[in-house]
Every structure is written in C-alpha cells, then in structure tokens.
Amino acid sequence: MKQTTCLAGGIGAAKFLQGLVEIIPPEKLTIIVNTSDDIEMHGLHVSPDPDIIMYTLAGIVDEGKGWGMENDTFNCLNMLQKYGIETWFKLGDKDLATHIYRTQLLRSGLSLEEVTQRLCQSLKIGPRVLPMTNSKVVPQVITEAGKMHFEEYFVKRGAVDKVLDVILEGTQSANPASGVIESILDAEGIIVCPSNPIVSIGPIIAVNGVREALRETKAKVAAISPIVGGATIKGPADKLMEGLGLEASAFSVAALYKDFLDIFILDEVDKNSRMEIEELGIETIVTNTIMRSLEDKIELAKLTVEALN
C-alpha cells in the first residue's frame, strides 16, 4: 500500500499531523521523527520530538503548551529541585513514565526504534512513527557564551545567546533506522512538516542516505514553511538561521531543501517571495499556514495532500 511519509520535528509538525490524520488513514501514514534533541536528563533518556508527536497522536498532549502530557503534575521535578538538581527541563510526573520506561528498555538492549514502537503500541498510535536513527546525533549550538546542546540553548537559556554556528555532531556515523529509506523511496507523497530546518529537519536529512533518498524518490516532496513573515511561530529557527548567515525567511527554507523539493507551501504574508522561490525550480502554494484550530490544521493538510497527487 502506498504511503504518505512525513519528516517531523516537534510542536509545528505535531499540529500539522493533527490535521493530516483526519484525512489519511493511519495505516497509510509514516512519520520520520527527529531524534537529534534527545537528551539525558537525570539519567533518563528523553526524546522531546518523538514524545510531542506521540502524545499528540495519542490525544494526550498538553494542548496549551504543545508538549508534555495533559493534566500532568510536577511533584517529582519539585522534589528533584529540593535535592539540588537543575530542573530547567520540565518533566511532568506522567511524562516521566515515558522516560523511565524508554530508559529501561534501552538499557535492556532494545534499539530506539524498537522502544518507539513499543511506546506507540501502548499509546495505541495508528500511524507508523520511526525515529530517524538509532544513533546519537547531537545538535551543538555555538554561541557567544560557548558551545551547548540545542536544548540547553533553547530551553535552559531561553535562546538569548547570539548564535555563531550549529554543528550536528554524530551525523557522519548516523545510519537510518529500519524503514526510513524505504518509506521515502516507496512513498506516494512526502511532506516536510513545518519544523525547524536547522535542528529538526536538518538532522533527519543529514542521516546517511536520507537526502539521497529524497532526491531519488519518485514521490513528490512538499514542505510547509515554518517561517512566517521572517519569524518562527514557535522555537528559535529564525535565530539559528541568522546565526548561520542565512536570512530568516520562507525563501531561505525553500533554498535549504531545493535539491529535493517539488512544492513549497508558504504563508500569505510571504506571498512576495513566491517568484524568488519558483526561480529555484520549486512550485509554490500560498495559503494560511497558521494553525489555530483543528479546521486550520485539516485545511492545510488537505491542501498539502492534494498538491502531492
């Protein structure tokens, strides 16, 4: 059966996927998720992007924040703080169960893809969720305050440091998880979700063979711009792009994907970039990309899927 395959980061992708699952049957959907911002917190393996995607698809995400589980408490975290431990990464009590279970399964010898599969089964998630790799990839942000993990730059320090560079450590030896390449080559349509092009989509594409598969596949590839009016809806993509010497614009995102991208969906506020992007050989669609309601999400998903047909 022909699949639609998505490349996904965290919150932006999760919102888009909430719409997509309303129009594509779960068994026809594969989601390749960024695992580069996986981080060990308090000895536990935390997978921020996969968790956001899984919780969202399971209908248990904290909709207000876009991450974590709904109706969660923070009693363990508060107690960890009393033990003098840094608690800038806000792990809820229910959320902790995921990290405890994942860590235990990984220590027992399972791979990240096997663990992700188990979690998805328990959470009764229909679409296939694949981590991009079982290897460790670390997005290091080089700032004026020094080199730090992306989560430290973003969550701990609030993205206040001037970015000089971003290095994706470990990509040279990162091989794709099972099914990643096949799901790209065999897809009938590929969607690059509206996620950070530097530290979410960038790492997925940097995994061995993924960029090549995106170029080779016969499926059309569509991306939704995560940059609207020169800024990000969520997260620090704009600051990271500027740190890399790129303009924070829809055009810059399209240019980063130009070797494999067929269709670029950008917001109405950026319609003036249309011609510039089409000159890269990429078809453009201008629409409302801001997803406030479920209707917004479904509209955007429909438009994207129709463009891929």
Added chain:
Amino acid sequence: MKQTTCLAGGIGAAKFLQGLVEIIPPEKLTIIVNTSDDIEMHGLHVSPDPDIIMYTLAGIVDEGKGWGMENDTFNCLNMLQKYGIETWFKLGDKDLATHIYRTQLLRSGLSLEEVTQRLCQSLKIGPRVLPMTNSKVVPQVITEAGKMHFEEYFVKRGAVDKVLDVILEGTQSANPASGVIESILDAEGIIVCPSNPIVSIGPIIAVNGVREALRETKAKVAAISPIVGGATIKGPADKLMEGLGLEASAFSVAALYKDFLDIFILDEVDKNSRMEIEELGIETIVTNTIMRSLEDKIELAKLTVEALN
C-alpha cells in the same frame, strides 16, 4: 564524642527513632540501616528501609502508611501501568525523585554510602545514617510457590505463600560500609530497633565483621522485641520465623541475638517469657512497646537509653 548506634530496618525502627531523636542530640546518633531489600524497580535503585528512615527523620514520611512521602501523588506510576508495566511497588511521584537521584549518582560511580550521605544532607537529617554495606545482599524467600525476593513475597504477593526458608544471598562477600564497625566498637550504647530479625536485622548482622563487632564492643547492646504476643506489629516477621522453624515469639528473637545481647525489652503481654529469656543470660525489661503516639515513642526511647547507661 561517644555515640549511640542503632541497627534499623524499616517502619518499626523509624517509629522508635522518632522518639530517640527527641532525647539524643543528632550528632551523637548513628543509624546502621538494612539495605538487603534494596531492589531495582523500572531501572531505578530503590532502598526501601533507608528511605523509610530518612523520610521519617526528615519529617516528610507519610505517617499513615509509615513509608513513602507525605502528600504524594501516583501519576507516574499510573502512567507506567498504562504502559503495561507491573506497578505493585507503590512509588509516589515525589518518592521517585529519590530513586532517580540515587540511581543517577550510583551510575556516576558513587557508592551507596556516599549516595546516602548526599540524600541525608539534602533532606537536612541530623543523625548519621549508614547503609550496612555497599554490596548487594538479596533476601530470597523460599516458598511453596518458589523462590522470590523478599519484596516480591511481602509487597507483591502479600506474604500469603507458605515460607520454607530464607536465604540471604551475597552476605559472604558483603563488607561493611565505612563507619559501620567503628560505630559499633566505639559506641557507648547500641540499640537493635524493633525490626524484622530475619530480613532486616539478620542481614545487618550477617555483613562481614558486624556480628563479631557486636560481641566485642564494650557498649551494652539492647534490643526491642518486634514480636508482641506471638505476632508482628507490621510486616511478616512471624511468618518468616515460623518458616525457619522458629516459634514467632519474643523469646525466639532474643535467642537469635543471644551471643551479643545484654538487654531485651519486651512487651507487657509477653511478660511470661521473661524468665526463659533471662536464662539465656540476657537482662529483660517489660514495658509497653506499642508505639501509637509520639509520647509512646519517647517513653520507649528513654527507657532504652537509661537501660544502656
């Protein structure tokens, strides 16, 4: 400075210590705690007896249950259950912080005694709390349903299985933690708390050199009977003793300690055992040993300390 040194298990010992800390300054008190029922749950190192003692001394124990932290929630555990994990060991959310922190420190290379010291500092506990050993000792209960860890026998299965034997695995290679032997040899008084003689006090005494130190020390050794009227106040000591072919009685407990015990404090209901115990060469004191109120605890502690002088 001369010390009073206690040998302690879980709930019974913790109750007694609540009284003792009211009459002995913290810097004069050393508590050697059983770690034989330490168990790995969900990949986390849980130390049931040290936690009961620490939470009690820190004034944060759940007084109703006698274990766990007060006002705790169980959101993580409920989520672990949704992941299909066995959750018979009731770990609260705040309580989990202790196990997460302990596990992380142990994995970083610290010994159990160093970890215990850190936890006690964070919880602002005055008396010195020493784990009996840094090694792994496992109390295996041989039952008609097979061999199982004491916590499985007691907490998971509710102590319903007929006990055939108890084996303390690992005691041959278990060396005492720093300060254990010295705190016995240099004490001015030693108290064996009202704890399970088979799986709480038994393992402490089985650690290399501890029984010998108890025999050698010039300090008097007093024990409070955990058996009252042929039954335990808390826990399955009576069932374990019967499984070992012992009568579940104050006398049997005194007999187990007879090579190092000077004073045995038993309950009024057991006053008829007095003579029999004194025939073992052990002085006896008959009193109310049931600790319902703080006053009861202080009374029992006072009586014990006075007997040691």
